[in-house]
Amino acid sequence: MENLSTLTGKYGDEGDKLIFKVLNSGEYLGGKIFNKTKENLLSFLDNQIEKSKKIAPLSLQDIWDNETEKSVLEVLKMHMQEVGISEKALRYDLTVPFARYVVMNRNDITFPFKRYQVQPVWRADRPQKGRYREFYQFDADVVGSPSLVYEAEFFQIFAEVFKRLGTSVTIKYNNRKVLNGITEAIGAQDKFVEVVTIIDKLDKIGVEKVNEELAVLGVTPSGIDKLQVLFTLQGGDKEKLEAIKTTVSSSEIGVKGVEELQAVLSYLEAANFDFSTIEFDPSLARGLSYYTGAIFEVKAHGVQIGSICGGGRYDDLTGLFGLPNVSGVGISFGVDRIYDVLNELNLFPETMADAAKVLVTNFGVDEEKFSFNLVTKLRAAGINADMYPTQAKLGKQFEYADKKKIPFVAVIGADEMANNVVNLKDMVSGVQEKYTVEELIGKLK
RNA sequence: GUGGUUUUAGCUCAGUUGGUUAGAGCGCCUGAUUGUGGUUCAGGAGGUCGCCGGUUCGAGCCCGGUAUUCCACCCCA
Numbered sequence: 001m002e003n004l005s006t007l008t009g010k011y012g013d014e015g016d017k018l019i020f021k022v023l024n025s026g027e028y029l030g031g032k033i034f035n036k037t038k039e040n041l042l043s044f045l046d047n048q049i050e051k052s053k054k055i056a057p058l059s060l061q062d063i064w065d066n067e068t069e070k071s072v073l074e075v076l077k078m079h080m081q082e083v084g085i086s087e088k089a090l091r092y093d094l095t096v097p098f099a100r101y102v103v104m105n106r107n108d109i110t111f112p113f114k115r116y117q118v119q120p121v122w123r124a125d126r127p128q129k130g131r132y133r134e135f136y137q138f139d140a141d142v143v144g145s146p147s148l149v150y151e152a153e154f155f156q157i158f159a160e161v162f163k164r165l166g167t168s169v170t171i172k173y174n175n176r177k178v179l180n181g182i183t184e185a186i187g188a189q190d191k192f193v194e195v196v197t198i199i200d201k202l203d204k205i206g207v208e209k210v211n212e213e214l215a216v217l218g219v220t221p222s223g224i225d226k227l228q229v230l231f232t233l234q235g236g237d238k239e240k241l242e243a244i245k246t247t248v249s250s251s252e253i254g255v256k257g258v259e260e261l262q263a264v265l266s267y268l269e270a271a272n273f274d275f276s277t278i279e280f281d282p283s284l285a286r287g288l289s290y291y292t293g294a295i296f297e298v299k300a301h302g303v304q305i306g307s308i309c310g311g312g313r314y315d316d317l318t319g320l321f322g323l324p325n326v327s328g329v330g331i332s333f334g335v336d337r338i339y340d341v342l343n344e345l346n347l348f349p350e351t352m353a354d355a356a357k358v359l360v361t362n363f364g365v366d367e368e369k370f371s372f373n374l375v376t377k378l379r380a381a382g383i384n385a386d387m388y389p390t391q392a393k394l395g396k397q398f399e400y401a402d403k404k405k406i407p408f409v410a411v412i413g414a415d416e417m418a419n420n421v422v423n424l425k426d427m428v429s430g431v432q433e434k435y436t437v438e439e440l441i442g443k444l445k
Numbered sequence: 446g447u448g449g450u451u452u453u454a455g456c457u458c459a460g461u462u463g464g465u466u467a468g469a470g471c472g473c474c475u476g477a478u479u480g481u482g483g484u485u486c487a488g489g490a491g492g493u494c495g496c497c498g499g500u501u502c503g504a505g506c507c508c509g510g511u512a513u514u515c516c517a518c519c520c521c522a
Contacts, residue, residue: 014520128515306521334522398482413480
């Protein structure tokens with residue numbers, strides 16, 4: 001939970017709408033209130049007016065007489081929310097609260113400061129596949145240095161993580177300064193957000209629609225013409241960056257953005273980084289408004305889902321909380337979406353690494369004590385063992401082992417107890433052999 | 446936030462113009478096999494048809510409300 005004021009204004013207009021606001025203790029604004037009859041509603045609101053002078057200026061009866069029922073309800077809802085919403089809100093991401101934390105603890109932190117963090121965050125959005133109201137983010141950030149080496153490190157982290165997960169991804173990147181340069185170069189710097197939003201839709205609606213929307217926005221034909229380089233970039237990232245550099249050559253900030261990315265690539269090159277998974281995308285914008293430099297986005301291959309990671313550099317975020325001139329850069333893994341991807345691509349192992357290796361049978365009152373003693377010995381020897389919990393038919397116990405993918409079953413009945421041996425069945429081959437306890441431990445270890 | 450869509454057995458889904466006892470596959474249980482899983486065969490259990498109300502002699506099916514699922518837009522993890 002954060003103060004509402006900590007979160008508002010950090011994520012853009014859309015972000016502000018998606019912040020989960022929290023009601024004051026004891027308030028209830030559920031739909032039931034707004035479905036009441038006129039009489040009930042008016043008497044309810046009279047009580048509210050008594051409680052709060054904030055909505056006293058409203059003459060409810062007047063509005064009711066002159067407006068449609070729906071608009072009255074809208075007006076009432078707005079005023080109700082003014083009364084009911086507290087100064088608290090649920091975390092929207094981990095970056096802004098982290099910036100607040102850094103400012104609060106500035107005296108105890110040695111910069112550059114690195115940290116990782118896993119926690120749930122919330123969006124007041126309509127949920128659908130891959131879009132959740134509550135989901136986990138895994139964030140890694142470093143604040144207190146403008147060094148572009150950190151950008152390179154985050155590329156390495158992305159690449160290493162998805163390599164280990166066995167997932168094929170594309171790490172897309174861009175730089176806000178490049179976008180600034182582009183809007184400057186086409187003489188539309190006063191419409192930065194609008195232009196960038198349209199360009200960002202490129203892969204979704206296509207070049208023609210993008211040009212159309214830019215024209216409607218008021219971008220000059222020569223400006224639009226200049227932009228076409230963006231849509232027809234050829235070659236590797238190095239070539240693309242050179243081409244963009246020419247496009248934004250008239251913009252000081254634009255050139256700086258390109259040079260920053262070139263520097264990052266040079267670090268990666270020095271570290272023998274595999275460039276095949278990364279892709280410079282000058283149309284990549286990202287919604288969060290606090291980014292000022294590099295921006296990242298990771299897309300999974302073979303699964304239709306939004307981006308599974310995001311990130312970028314923010315020069316001024318701590319400044320908003322009273323600590324200026326501290327640059328930071330960080331990335332965020334969308335843990336739930338990554339889970340969805342792994343699940344859909346069947347990348348989770350069939351069995352858990354720490355699942356039981358052997359199931360010891362349970363035949364009855366005397367046998368289960370012998371079995372429990374064996375389980376204890378096996379565990380003491382470092383073998384992951386389990387005993388069937390109740391006396392049951394042997395077939396049932398084998399079936400259980402089969403379904404749990406437990407590779408061995410140790411059968412202990414009257415015969416085995418009398419001879420002080422264990423009858424071990426290999427569930428894959430079906431072969432069954434008798435061992436002493438010591439031999440069994442040696443066999444399973 | 447806007448526009449759609451889904452909801453019937455544990456799971457995935459059929460269910461005709463409203464008509465007797467709501468079905469299938471898979472799963473589950475029992476037995477064939479009294480101490481031996483996967484395969485096969487035989488049998489069985491399991492449903493307030495999301496919820497509330499209405500129309501009708503009669504509603505899983507029609508109407509109203511509500512919840513919910515998923516999708517598109519928007520936006521993003």
